[in-house]
Amino acid sequence: MAASAFELPYDKRDNKRSRLLLTAQMESDQGTVEVHLLNISHSGAKLDAEAPPARGERITLVHGDLRVSGTVAWVEDHRFGMAFDAAIDQRYLITRGQQHLSG
Numbered sequence: 001m002a003a004s005a006f007e008l009p010y011d012k013r014d015n016k017r018s019r020l021l022l023t024a025q026m027e028s029d030q031g032t033v034e035v036h037l038l039n040i041s042h043s044g045a046k047l048d049a050e051a052p053p054a055r056g057e058r059i060t061l062v063h064g065d066l067r068v069s070g071t072v073a074w075v076e077d078h079r080f081g082m083a084f085d086a087a088i089d090q091r092y093l094i095t096r097g098q099q100h101l102s103g
Contacts, residue, residue: 029057034050059072
């Protein structure tokens with residue numbers, strides 16, 4: 001059955017992703033650049049960057065006291081997915097995102 005324009009596609013991932021919009025830094029072999037964190041789970045994140053890294057590239061995401069390393073899983077235009085090396089407690093970033101939005 002085809003999805004209508006108002007239905008979200010079925011997400012096969014086994015972890016819950018939380019939407020947020022935070023600015024962070026991404027460190028890679030090419031240097032440090034600003035990225036926008038669009039969503040996060042305990043095992044990965046969706047990010048946006050003016051010049052995204054290549055699929056398979058090793059990167060580190062930095063926001064405040066949080067530093068998490070991982071691998072770029074996919075790239076589409078300016079957006080890309082990062083698979084973390086180890087699970088994180090994403091509640092820290094979700095709380096930061098909520099504080100950012102509320103003022």
